[in-house]
Amino acid sequence: MINRVLTTSLLLFSLFVFSQTHLQKENLMSTAIKVKAQKFKENTNFYKAQNFFLQNNWDSTLVYSMKEINESRNKEILDYCHYFRAISFKEKKLLDESKKELNQISSGFPFSYKVKMKLGEIALSKNNFKLALQYFHETEKLTNKQLYDIKFSTVLHNIGLCYLHLENYEKAEEYLFKSAKRQEIEKDTLLLIGSYMDIATLYYQQYKDNQAIPYFEKAYQLSQKAKSLELKQNATLNMAVVEENRKNFPLALNYRKEYEKWKDSLNDQNKVWAIADLEKKFAIKQKQKEVDILEAENKIKAAERNGFLASSILLLILFGTGIYFYRQKIKKNRIILKQKNELDELNATKDKLFSIVSHDLRSSVNALKTSNGKLIENLKSKNFTELDTLLHTNSTIANSTYNLLDNLLNWALLQTKQSYFFKESLHLASIVQHVEYNYKPLMLSKNIGFKNEVAKSEYVFADTDSLKIIIRNFLDNAIKFSKENGLISIYTRTSTEEYCYLVIEDTGVGMSENTISDLLKDTMLLSKKENDDIIGTGLGLQLCKSMIYKNGGSLEIESKENVGTKIIIALQKFKNHG
Amino acid sequence: MDNINVLIIEDTVSESDALVKVLTDNNYNIVGIASTYNEALALFYNNVVDIVVIDVFLDGKPDGITFAETINIVPNSVKPFVFLTNSKDRQIFERAKLTKPFSFLMKPFNELEILYAMEMAVEKFYQQLNVFHSEDQNTVVSNDSLFIKKKKALKKVCIEDILYIEVEDRYCNIITETEKFVILISLTKIIELLDPMQFVRTHRNFIVNSNKILEIVLSDNLIVLKGNHHVTLSEKYKDVIGKFTVLK
Numbered sequence: 001m002i003n004r005v006l007t008t009s010l011l012l013f014s015l016f017v018f019s020q021t022h023l024q025k026e027n028l029m030s031t032a033i034k035v036k037a038q039k040f041k042e043n044t045n046f047y048k049a050q051n052f053f054l055q056n057n058w059d060s061t062l063v064y065s066m067k068e069i070n071e072s073r074n075k076e077i078l079d080y081c082h083y084f085r086a087i088s089f090k091e092k093k094l095l096d097e098s099k100k101e102l103n104q105i106s107s108g109f110p111f112s113y114k115v116k117m118k119l120g121e122i123a124l125s126k127n128n129f130k131l132a133l134q135y136f137h138e139t140e141k142l143t144n145k146q147l148y149d150i151k152f153s154t155v156l157h158n159i160g161l162c163y164l165h166l167e168n169y170e171k172a173e174e175y176l177f178k179s180a181k182r183q184e185i186e187k188d189t190l191l192l193i194g195s196y197m198d199i200a201t202l203y204y205q206q207y208k209d210n211q212a213i214p215y216f217e218k219a220y221q222l223s224q225k226a227k228s229l230e231l232k233q234n235a236t237l238n239m240a241v242v243e244e245n246r247k248n249f250p251l252a253l254n255y256r257k258e259y260e261k262w263k264d265s266l267n268d269q270n271k272v273w274a275i276a277d278l279e280k281k282f283a284i285k286q287k288q289k290e291v292d293i294l295e296a297e298n299k300i301k302a303a304e305r306n307g308f309l310a311s312s313i314l315l316l317i318l319f320g321t322g323i324y325f326y327r328q329k330i331k332k333n334r335i336i337l338k339q340k341n342e343l344d345e346l347n348a349t350k351d352k353l354f355s356i357v358s359h360d361l362r363s364s365v366n367a368l369k370t371s372n373g374k375l376i377e378n379l380k381s382k383n384f385t386e387l388d389t390l391l392h393t394n395s396t397i398a399n400s401t402y403n404l405l406d407n408l409l410n411w412a413l414l415q416t417k418q419s420y421f422f423k424e425s426l427h428l429a430s431i432v433q434h435v436e437y438n439y440k441p442l443m444l445s446k447n448i449g450f451k452n453e454v455a456k457s458e459y460v461f462a463d464t465d466s467l468k469i470i471i472r473n474f475l476d477n478a479i480k481f482s483k484e485n486g487l488i489s490i491y492t493r494t495s496t497e498e499y500c501y502l503v504i505e506d507t508g509v510g511m512s513e514n515t516i517s518d519l520l521k522d523t524m525l526l527s528k529k530e531n532d533d534i535i536g537t538g539l540g541l542q543l544c545k546s547m548i549y550k551n552g553g554s555l556e557i558e559s560k561e562n563v564g565t566k567i568i569i570a571l572q573k574f575k576n577h578g
Numbered sequence: 579m580d581n582i583n584v585l586i587i588e589d590t591v592s593e594s595d596a597l598v599k600v601l602t603d604n605n606y607n608i609v610g611i612a613s614t615y616n617e618a619l620a621l622f623y624n625n626v627v628d629i630v631v632i633d634v635f636l637d638g639k640p641d642g643i644t645f646a647e648t649i650n651i652v653p654n655s656v657k658p659f660v661f662l663t664n665s666k667d668r669q670i671f672e673r674a675k676l677t678k679p680f681s682f683l684m685k686p687f688n689e690l691e692i693l694y695a696m697e698m699a700v701e702k703f704y705q706q707l708n709v710f711h712s713e714d715q716n717t718v719v720s721n722d723s724l725f726i727k728k729k730k731a732l733k734k735v736c737i738e739d740i741l742y743i744e745v746e747d748r749y750c751n752i753i754t755e756t757e758k759f760v761i762l763i764s765l766t767k768i769i770e771l772l773d774p775m776q777f778v779r780t781h782r783n784f785i786v787n788s789n790k791i792l793e794i795v796l797s798d799n800l801i802v803l804k805g806n807h808h809v810t811l812s813e814k815y816k817d818v819i820g821k822f823t824v825l826k
Contacts, residue, residue: 418667422671430711434688437690
């Protein structure tokens, strides 16, 4: 029973010894880490990891070193990270994880002796004493200089502990004494207490009570001066156990009480820590809550912003399409309006044409009517000389009315594209003759001279009927605007290879330049009447123009007022004619 | 020289009367006036007809075109024809155009126009365009007749009746058994158009209807024709005798 109690205290104690190496900051290593941190400043994860490592914030160190390991390929950084993780795991008592991390550190690591040391300590903690001993012996072999920041005494002490556990008491004694001696020289009280206790335990286990007790007492004395509650507790407990075994119960009781006192204060301290921990946790929770709320708020804000953005984009698109369609509509409207105006104009023209034509017809028929009345009257009175002139006027009126109607019909046919149109070779002189034939009596009655000097060799390529309509209209016009005793001549000008030029010349009233340009204007509208007393609608000329163009020809007018007019029609020649 | 025989197909009496007057005034011979399709066919096949004047619409139907289509089917019996029409309806024209050769005249027309249209019909039908109004020719040659323009009208001469042709500059003297007259056509052209088996050249200026030869006097370089016409046979063209089967 007693032995067992001692062993537990011993184990407790040996653990305590390990941690001592950490309590003293490893100055050399921390400076080396700081240098590395400066060097790899851009690796933020590494920088953070080392920062947390130096602040003993093990969890954060684990997180950031993991991140760095995942990202970095730099061997040096990896080694450091693994080292950080190993130490962190060890501090969190995850010895297996720690061991794994240590094993991943490459041999080039400048602090490899530390790695060995840690491995040894882990092995020792796991009661794998032989392995631990191996690691520690390797460390021991290194010279003092190579172990800058590790207390050689600690190594020796650990070896001693290993032998103690392996019950190799002689060796254990040797190493523990070596360690104690060093610690005495270095005046490291805390370690010394541990060493004394371990030496005492060593003797005590061999039942060398006389040798053991002074060390227990020495440890106890020293522990009174030390601050560490744990040390005090262990030392007191050891004294209690020793006194109990010596059957010195009052003293043992005293020690027990003292032990309880230390234990309580240790517990108090633990409680304070626990409360602090709770508070911390609470604060963290509170913070977390705040963070959650903020996050939620952010989310809402983001959602709001996204919604706003989406709706504004939608609105913009709607607006754009609206504008597009609106403009399209305006454009269409404009076109429609333009077309409407054109149509209105055309319709007005048609109406005007209609009115003029009906007016002309009305007056012609009326003239015919009155003339017929006179005819009947004269017939009754048997005034035969008058009859002749009346009949001539009648036929003239009928003729012009017929021409008007014929033009009207042809115009309508042309507009509706119903008429048959067939171009062929035509003997121009004959065609002119045919048209002229109908006007001979009229010209005779008006005493107008006529000359047909169309070259007999001219053949044109045109549609017979339209050519006749063209010539008829111009001839009709020429007669209409000729004064009595005038002269009308139709002749051909020297033709080119492509065209034959037919000229219809009169010595009539002629036209001004403006009238000519008005007549030749490319419009469907009818020109205004200038001579109200002369029957005409302008329809004839429009018809002629359209037909000339349809036959592939062109029209020119040369005129001088009161001198005469020359109508020049260019017609396509018939090419096949040899 | 004979008058041209014209068949008129027209259902409106006043118009056919006017037509008859114009044509007879110009020495055309009217062989008949048909007012229906059947009548027209009967008249066409029972008479010698040189030109047909057809009104497109007979009793409101385009039977005139139907008639033209009918006579067009038998190639050898076809004669030149002229369509008369009131309307410029395109569909009717497209149909009429299929009866080639095709010439038409819009109503109302004057004397010159109908005469011109008939001349055109003859020219187109015998495929000798631009003859009657040119300054160097006034004759169209068909396979059995010469159509000659005399003043305003056409005349015809049966080719079979010609004894010989004597060339004088741009003119040709046509000598038949009963007449002698001048036509305007070049020698090369008339030789081209006449049947070379029947008409042979015996001299630079003479073309002889071989069917009318009575005697060839080689010693005098003389050919005696019917009606006691004498034609010179020049050395250059003596080979033509080889064409005839000569009794010895």
